[in-house]
Amino acid sequence: MGRYVLRRLLQMIPVFIGTTFLIFVMVHALGDPVNALFGDRAPDPAVAAQIRAQYNLNDPLWLQYVKYMGKLFQWDFGTTFSGQTVTSQLAAAYPVTLKLTAVAFTIEVVFGIGLGLLSGLRRGRIADNSVLILTLVVISIPTFVTGYVLQYLVGVKWGILPATVGFDVTFQSLLLPGIVLASVSLAYVARLTRTTVAENTKADYVRTAVAKGLPRHRVVINHLLRNSLIPVVTFLGTDLGALMGGALVTERIFNIHGVGYTLYQGIVRQSTNTVVGFVTILVIIFLLANLLVDLLYAVLDPRIRYA
């Protein structure tokens, strides 16, 4: 087990280097960041030259990357053109996004698995069909539509929950964006759970559990659900990363100053350091989440052993 984890951690190094380099190249391909900084006006050549020198923009791209990575390992993510350090941006944005992700993930797990279980146990009946239709609708509608509609109905028209999130991030204000962010993944989790539950209800060990005279709730939770969750956990693990990075649209709609929002600003202003810094952290989260899923696999299914 220890050796397996070590091997997986070592494997992360080339993946980490590859992804960050790709991001680095792609952000530079967007165009000249100094020109973008000045917008339509032509920059003063002296100022432009100074900025170029300060941000190593005259070096070849690979050297820029090497210099950037060198600083990165000293926890120096560089500064934006406006002089703000990326580290402070990270410190401001990540806690907000983490809270939002936690809310969304909880909703996704509880309602996704709950609805999936309900519908898998009652396959072909009304409850099952309603869940199938509902999840299909949720999957088909883009997030920004559900986002704006819910914001208008729940937040503005009925006034049940706050419509936007201010600087003071409360749990209540994150509830609505959490639902919006979770909705699509929730639908996938529900469908995935439904399929595996429906499949496993016919399994021999479930029949054995019934023959042992166990109460129904014990048969369902201890025997049926435990086995059905293995593929669901895989999905949830990869989705955790996607929720953190993919909250861009939701954070825009609800004015949440989190990762997605800051990243968006960084792309618009072609702030290389912001974009690369944020994505680097996202890459690390993705890799760790995947490792966690693989380790969780072995906990859930004793037939899988890592050596």
Place this chain on the structure above:
Amino acid sequence: MSSSSTSAQPREATADTVESPLLEVRDLHVEFRTRDGVAKAVNGVNYSVRAGETLAILGESGSGKSVTAQAVMGILDSPPGFVTGGQIVFKGRDLLTLGKEDRRKVRGSQMAMIFQDALSSLNPVHSVGSQLGEMYRVHKGSSRQDAKAKAIELMDRVRIPAAKARVGDYPHQFSGGMRQRIMIAMALALEPDLIIADEPTTALDVTVQAQVMDLLAELQGEYHMGLILITHDLGVVADVADKIAVMYAGRIVETAPVHELYAKPAHPYTRGLLDSIPRLDQKGQELYAIKGLPPNLLRIPPGCAFNPRCPRAQEICRTTVPPLFEVTDEAGTPRPGRASACHFWKETLDD
């Protein structure tokens, strides 16, 4: 052989004092309502088992032997399966009239079932210790430690070596024979009055089959349990069963004490089954097989269900369903426990 004679001893002693059987299935009907129509899987089955007695139920796949057992246990997949008639009287109570919760309490504690494929029938993600201990935790409310101690005790009983060290192992870490022992241990856990073993040795190789069968017979004798042994393996039956019921298309077509059935079958189907056993002294000859296929349960042939495959079929077989005739010897005295659902049982017997 030795195990059957030892287990028969206490039965003889108590046979007079026990007037009502442990389990009596009366005119049981089960059907499966599928998209293609109604499949009549069990059509009026009667049988009974006394404490300490072994009843073997013999038949091809799809003859309704497993479905009958599932109906007795109350684990029929419903829908599509429905019990549409009959009674299942267990220790004086008709199980079919019991509520769901009462029925559940009977399962596992008073009657238990051993399944064919132990690998798929045991939960892959729970240790065998926790699966065995679950019986005590649920039915007796035992604590975790007590349940584990009992699980180790059970594993010792079914002679799993190093039970204490292996109690935390998972089903896939055991061999086929050991897994089936765990199934047996699980069934025995609460010392039930009746055990239903649904082809307990089919998935095992021959040497292990004998060990598992012996163990089952020995434990049955020890606890004085009734045992219903469902099988299509005539060799397994001969050693351990007291009486045999042969099923075909959801009906019992012949019942007999075990040795009489082997010596003189009274139904052409039983005869066919016995003739299908490959024999060493007839090496080189073509193997015998009953011609044709088991009937489609959606369209059971009129008359005797076996008539399209029967070498002895006459006009009457195609029109009239034969009742279970009492089988008598030449002098006309009835043979105890013998019956045959064949219009020509006498001729078959004389063959």
